[in-house]
Amino acid sequence: xxxxxxxxxxxxxxxxxxxxxxxxxxxxxxxxxxxxxxxxxxxxxxxxxxxxxxxxxxxxxxxxxxxxxxxxxxxxxxxxxxxxxxxxxxxxxxxxxxxxxxxxxxxxxxxxxxxxxxxxxxxxxxxxxxxxxxxxxxxxxxxxxxxxxxxxxxxxxxxxxxxxxxxxxxxxxxxxxxxxxxxxxxxxxxxxxxxxxxxxxxxxxxxxxxxxxxxxxxxxxxxxxxxxxxxxxxxxxxxxxxxxxxxxxxxxxxxxxxxxxxxxxxxxxxxxxxxxxxxxxxxxxxxxxxxxxxxxxxxxxxxxxxxxxxxxxxxxxxxxxxxxxxxxxxxxxxxxxxxxxxxxxxxxxxxxxxxxxxxxxxxxxxxxxxxxxxxxxxx
Amino acid sequence: xxxxxxxxxxxxxxxxxxxxxxxxxxxxxxxxxxxxxxxxxxxxxxxxxxxxxxxxxxxxxxxxxxxxxxxxxxxxxxxxxxxxxxxxxxxxxxxxxxxxxx
Ligand code: SF4
Numbered sequence: 161x162x163x164x165x166x167x168x169x170x171x172x173x174x175x176x177x178x179x180x181x182x183x184x185x186x187x188x189x190x191x192x193x194x195x196x197x198x199x200x201x202x203x204x205x206x207x208x209x210x211x212x213x214x215x216x217x218x219x220x221x222x223x224x225x226x227x228x229x230x231x232x233x234x235x236x237x238x239x240x241x242x243x244x245x246x247x248x249x250x251x252x253x254x255x256x257x258x259x260x261x262x263x264x265x266x267x268x269x270x271x272x273x274x275x276x277x278x279x280x281x282x283x284x285x286x287x288x289x290x291x292x293x294x295x296x297x298x299x300x301x302x303x304x305x306x307x308x309x310x311x312x313x314x315x316x317x318x319x320x321x322x323x324x325x326x327x328x329x330x331x332x333x334x335x336x337x338x339x340x341x342x343x344x345x346x347x348x349x350x351x352x353x354x355x356x357x358x359x360x361x362x363x364x365x366x367x368x369x370x371x372x373x374x375x376x377x378x379x380x381x382x383x384x385x386x387x388x389x390x391x392x393x394x395x396x397x398x399x400x401x402x403x404x405x406x407x408x409x410x411x412x413x414x415x416x417x418x419x420x421x422x423x424x425x426x427x428x429x430x431x432x433x434x435x436x437x438x439x440x441x442x443x444x445x446x447x448x449x450x451x452x453x454x455x456x457x458x459x460x461x462x463x464x465x466x467x468x469x470x471x472x473x474x475x476x477x478x479x480x481x482x483x484x485x486x487x488x489x490x491x492x493x494x495x496x497x498x499x500x501x502x503x504x505x506x507x508x509x510x511x512x513x514x515x516x517x518x519x520x521x522x523x524x525x526x527x528x529x530x531x532x533x534x535x536x537x538x539x
Numbered sequence: 540x541x542x543x544x545x546x547x548x549x550x551x552x553x554x555x556x557x558x559x560x561x562x563x564x565x566x567x568x569x570x571x572x573x574x575x576x577x578x579x580x581x582x583x584x585x586x587x588x589x590x591x592x593x594x595x596x597x598x599x600x601x602x603x604x605x606x607x608x609x610x611x612x613x614x615x616x617x618x619x620x621x622x623x624x625x626x627x628x629x630x631x632x633x634x635x636x637x638x639x640x641x
Binding site: 161162163167175257320365394416418419 | 542556564589593595606616621623
């Protein structure tokens with residue numbers, strides 16, 4: 161596939177790995193004193209494992225898998241709310257497939273569906289809108305989840321429903337934003353990170369500017385990266401170059417997709433539809449100010465939170481779960497007490513085990529196989 | 540759900556709703572083009588363009604020149620690395636024990 165295959169060439173990948181190894185040596189980093197680099201986005205975690213990159217990096221680099229997988233940070237309370245909506249009479253509840261197995265306090269959406277609720281997996285919010293048009297006598301709710309990558313599509317769909325005068329389409333927004341999240345991470349004394357691989361697709365929407373202040377106040381370099389193996393390796397080279405030259409800036413490796421100013425149309429849609437919530441509770445990370453997006457009062461008639469009575473309870477994460485520490489990079493997934501025993505992709509306790517972009521699922525599915533250091537090739 | 544995939548716009552099907560057919564890895568789907576259409580980029584002109592598709596929406600155009608520049612840079616990095624590797628004595632080379640100077 162164009163724009164994919166060219167960025168997977170194993171020979172170039174091997175050369176970049178050699179360069180990274182060389183740079184790490186020059187920087188004097190080793191297994192005892194590794195550079196800790198966080199890839200914020202779950203898509204990057206996925207690439208690192210799928211192509212076995214994690215296991216080929218020199219020991220002087222430690223990749224910390226950040227909280228950028230929206231499924232992984234979806235709190236128990238939100239799942240309970242989603243279930244409360246889905247079990248109302250006359251509701252068709254639509255969602256991306258990824259959320260189905262995330263555990264709530266009693267059950268998951270999947271269990272709820274098995275018990276008879278009309279829950280349907282959709283590929284796009286547009287599919288939910290089409291359902292609403294087709295079923296005027298049912299309430300169709302779309303479960304909006306994700307960062308600024310998926311939030312604009314939800315916003316545009318809501319605007320479309322508004323324009324068409326639909327009265328049976330509702331958005332349940334658990335959308336979140338990246339900058340307050342990074343801010344909270346950087347303010348956390350537990351977190352020891354030297355630099356960041358920034359999320360390419362969020363940045364394609366918001367642009368580079370919002371990162372500048374963060375980079376400056378916390379003195380952490382950030383390289384915005386694409387999602388193919390060569391993208392990630394090149395981003396690492398760029399980040400290491402910043403360390404070598406003592407620079408600390410926001411750089412863009414993913415120029416084919418990310419413009420410095422982002423996508424203005426998507427930004428305007430977000431502005432028009434959403435307002436920041438005072439606080440949003442994350443699975444594992446607790447409450448982060450201004451990190452959630454709620455629907456503006458102008459569109460209250462399309463807001464599922466207004467239409468349905470929701471428990472909106474704050475439910476603590478399960479006791480056995482150490483997702484918070486994993487998401488902050490304080491422990492590695494396999495160090496969690498229940499990893500691979502009580503918590504597996506089939507029977508997840510924490511959400512990091514649910515999504516294929518979650519750090520725990522990635523380790524479970526790929527990590528244990530990555531014992532040899534070979535060329536990056538798709539497994 | 541968060542993984543974006545490149546695709547090529549084949550046809551515009553609904554100018555008012557800004558919908559078009561995009562081919563993504565051999566599969567054709569109706570995709571919303573609202574995020575990539577504005578005064579400077581009229582919807583009629585986007586057939587043939589490559590875009591990044593997320594959850595049924597084209598979220599940005601892919602810039603072919605920038606893609607080429609990145610690939611060129613990657614190649615240069617690779618060449619440079621070959622140079623460095625050829626002058627840098629590494630453990631593997633000395634341990635081969637052939638006595639040859641390479
Ligand atoms: S193994 Fe399960 S419970 Fe432990 S951190 Fe990972 S997802 Fe959470």
